Amino acid sequence: MSNPNSPLDSATGKAVTAEPGSVGIVVPQRARFSEPLALACGRTLEDYELVYETYGALNASKSNAILICHALSGNHHAAGYHSESDRRPGWWDHYIGPGKPIDTDRFFVVSLNNLGGCDGSTGPASADPRTGKPWGPDFPSLRVRDWVNSQARLADLLGIGQWAAVIGGSLGGMQVMRWALMYPHRLRHAVVIASAMKLTAQNIAFNETARQAITSDPDFCDGRYLEQGTLPRKGLALARMIGHITYLSDDVMGQKFGRELRRGDFHKGDEVEFQIQSYLRYQGENFSGRFDPNTYILMTKALDYFDLARDFGDDPVAAFRNAQCRFLVVSFTTDWRFAPERSRELVDALVHANVPVSYAEIESDMGHDAFLLPNARYERLFASYMKGVAD
Amino acid sequence: MSNPNSPLDSATGKAVTAEPGSVGIVVPQRARFSEPLALACGRTLEDYELVYETYGALNASKSNAILICHALSGNHHAAGYHSESDRRPGWWDHYIGPGKPIDTDRFFVVSLNNLGGCDGSTGPASADPRTGKPWGPDFPSLRVRDWVNSQARLADLLGIGQWAAVIGGSLGGMQVMRWALMYPHRLRHAVVIASAMKLTAQNIAFNETARQAITSDPDFCDGRYLEQGTLPRKGLALARMIGHITYLSDDVMGQKFGRELRRGDFHKGDEVEFQIQSYLRYQGENFSGRFDPNTYILMTKALDYFDLARDFGDDPVAAFRNAQCRFLVVSFTTDWRFAPERSRELVDALVHANVPVSYAEIESDMGHDAFLLPNARYERLFASYMKGVAD
Known part of the structure; x- marks a missing residue:
């Protein structure tokens, strides 16, 4: 078995030096x-x-x-x-x-x-x-x-x-x-x-809403989105948003975002957007670009069934x-x-x-x-x- | 102003008798x-x-x-x-x-x-x-x-x-x-x-996911679903499911539903469905048949902005x-x-x-x-x- 901790740099042929405390570059x-x-x-x-x-x-x-x-x-x-x-x-x-x-x-x-x-x-x-x-x-x-x-x-x-x-x-x-x-x-x-x-039932309930978000997206195509050339991005993003809220505490969300505004001004009667909203949307969209919706469903069911x-x-x-x-x-x-x-x-x-x-x-x-x-x-x-x- | 507590029954012409402790029949x-x-x-x-x-x-x-x-x-x-x-x-x-x-x-x-x-x-x-x-x-x-x-x-x-x-x-x-x-x-x-x-930021975050669920539904049609003859039922149902989980406590969901199954058998390797899943879906679908999605968005924003x-x-x-x-x-x-x-x-x-x-x-x-x-x-x-x- 190769030792993935000291691969050779492909350009220089020299071993990559890892930063202290890091395992350095690894090869799956x-x-x-x-x-x-x-x-x-x-x-x-x-x-x-x-x-x-x-x-x-x-x-x-x-x-x-x-x-x-x-x-x-x-x-x-x-x-x-x-x-x-x-x-x-x-x-x-x-x-x-x-x-x-x-x-x-x-x-x-x-x-x-x-x-x-x-x-x-x-x-x-x-x-x-x-x-x-x-x-x-x-x-x-x-x-x-x-x-x-x-x-x-x-x-x-x-x-x-x-x-x-x-x-x-x-x-x-x-x-x-x-x-x-x-x-x-x-x-x-x-x-x-x-x-x-x-x-607990509450945990199952959150997982159920996440799955519903994915399967309700018309681009889910009953799970055959890859064959159809689609991707239920919005549904997966929403599932991730729900998850993300529940993985953080009320306290830390308050400390990180509070009621800070991203855009708009209350005094002008604007529609405003809170920082937490755009943060969650970013998290959701980022996740939906890198994770497979069917895997998300499979993993949440394994959690529920355990x-x-x-x-x-x-x-x-x-x-x-x-x-x-x-x-x-x-x-x-x-x-x-x-x-x-x-x-x-x-x-x-x-x-x-x-x-x-x-x-x-x-x-x-x-x-x-x-x-x-x-x-x-x-x-x-x-x-x-x-x-x-x-x- | 009419007294809505003692309307006449339209068939008999007699005053409706209210049950004890009830205001009886009321007319909006x-x-x-x-x-x-x-x-x-x-x-x-x-x-x-x-x-x-x-x-x-x-x-x-x-x-x-x-x-x-x-x-x-x-x-x-x-x-x-x-x-x-x-x-x-x-x-x-x-x-x-x-x-x-x-x-x-x-x-x-x-x-x-x-x-x-x-x-x-x-x-x-x-x-x-x-x-x-x-x-x-x-x-x-x-x-x-x-x-x-x-x-x-x-x-x-x-x-x-x-x-x-x-x-x-x-x-x-x-x-x-x-x-x-x-x-x-x-x-x-x-x-x-x-x-x-x-x-709190957490509360705003839950409201944001609810709104996203509604607006992500293609039947939302940018809010013009009534003109288009559609209704974002799935999105509104999902929004309600998210709300419903958070209005209940973990304890009461455990007492009411625990991990009771609605269908399927773990020992047979079936796909199972927990009671909490079907309960939430019922709540969501029931709500989406009686509530206006734009009103839901309006009300949650009023909550957030307060x-x-x-x-x-x-x-x-x-x-x-x-x-x-x-x-x-x-x-x-x-x-x-x-x-x-x-x-x-x-x-x-x-x-x-x-x-x-x-x-x-x-x-x-x-x-x-x-x-x-x-x-x-x-x-x-x-x-x-x-x-x-x-x-």
Whole structure:
């Protein structure tokens, strides 16, 4: 396997020097899986590809591997840059790199684009081998457990028998919990951040409005927009706007935007536009240019359907009796979509199942997005726990 | 003026007997105003109609009149029934009637459909006298102060020099506050329920997504759907769904729906549908059949633009120094769109402005909708305050 941390610059032939704390330039890799994958929905994927990145080096005993599981709109590009001119690092760059909490001087970090995604792994925008046309709405419905199975195969391919830790926030945290139940001997630590054992009705309701926004757009064409040469941009933008509001806290929106105006003047009787309106529209439009609507639907359904204890008589304690790893659970005070209460329920279940668990509720005014953002206490705690994982 | 409390049954010619506690069958009335109304946006409405209902009898000294101000999707039909076969009473029937907190044995209650509404008063669906076509998007943008001015003219028409109380929840509460500043001598009591002196950025953001949902629907036709013979039903339904989620609390949605399934079976790998999904869709579709999309846009903008203290150097204490009435302010513990904190800010301003104020924060798990719903403590408190208004 090539080491993506020190690629040669194509022009000079010299190794690219990374900035301190950064994994530098990374090259996504691609793995093809030809063994059919039986899915929770009863269907089977005959073969599929997963795109992934790795940071750091796997040690001789293969004991230092970390799996990063992404959330709703994430992908494999969690750290570093894709070129010298790339100004936007991976989505978790603040937490992955040399000397960072997920320390690439110690760990070999694997980050993939989940099956059903839209950043290179097989998903609704890929060609259905039976027809040669995009899968679109015919792509199988996926559950969190399907992702875990596909990730286990990626681990097999990389020769990783046991992860030092599986780590994820939000929907990623659900994958981490499922790993602990499905492959209890294949991870030593589970880090579950800003997540829940199941969504509340309110969360499902927000996801439902997001899906309705997409499917109500006439350019959605029943999911066959790629074949039709259209794209439900407005619907996807609206779905993202709804999501974006709920990932932030009321406080931080007040601090960032308050009632600041972008245009117009109240005293002149103008129609005015608040800063928050144009910000949200920008976020929505930007997202709709880069994300696949069918993937958005697939991911939100996986979120809604996840219910950790359903197969254990709705008893999460019974579910976790099988777990063999240690847990770190983290929540954020102003996160109202994955509220601290949801994390405390998880911790309670773990404690009653005699699973070792550390829990931290981090003060933050950033809402659900806090798990992605700089925060001194979160960083210290995360780094400290990960040092224990390495030892 | 006719007494709408004892109409004659058209078939039998006998007076309809009201059920105890109900105002019985009411007949909406219509008033035409021909004096031009100058609006905050700088435009003028040459003439307009307001539809209203009244409950109870005006006393000889005309001192017992109460004005009800409605919220975003409300109208003039606050209490009673429109026919013998009508099974759905007015929107605040629980609180208006003989022996109820707004006791029609004591008070003469006036409830109107606001200007710009879609239930009979002049609004975007009315004919623009200049063209004979529906106003649509050309209907003037309205502010809360315009409603207060139009309500003052209705008071003039009814011979009411001073309201015993002006009462409203949510957007209605904003009208109450503005009454106290604009016509300080024309009300003795102001009852502001589940409201705020201005919206937060989060609230504006939710309103913005609702408007985007409507305007993104191709059947919106830039607001000229009536002329085009279309209706942006999907967009309005989606807007209502977004609103509906945010008017309820996470708790009550959990209690009412939890993760109950409407169809499908997880164990069979089916696509499932949660109860909350079909409930929301029903709410959205039902609403989109009865409400005008342009009115929804107009009302949400009035909400966003309302900023009680803007004309007073952003100092609400300065704003309220002019007020002459007493205030009752009520909030509900789980209301997260008009949180108790917003009511406490109002109370603080009133206290510092030496305006007499009573404040109650009511325990409720019903979110913002609590102001419309039965609640024993709210009823007792409301009734007790209103008894003081009558004395």
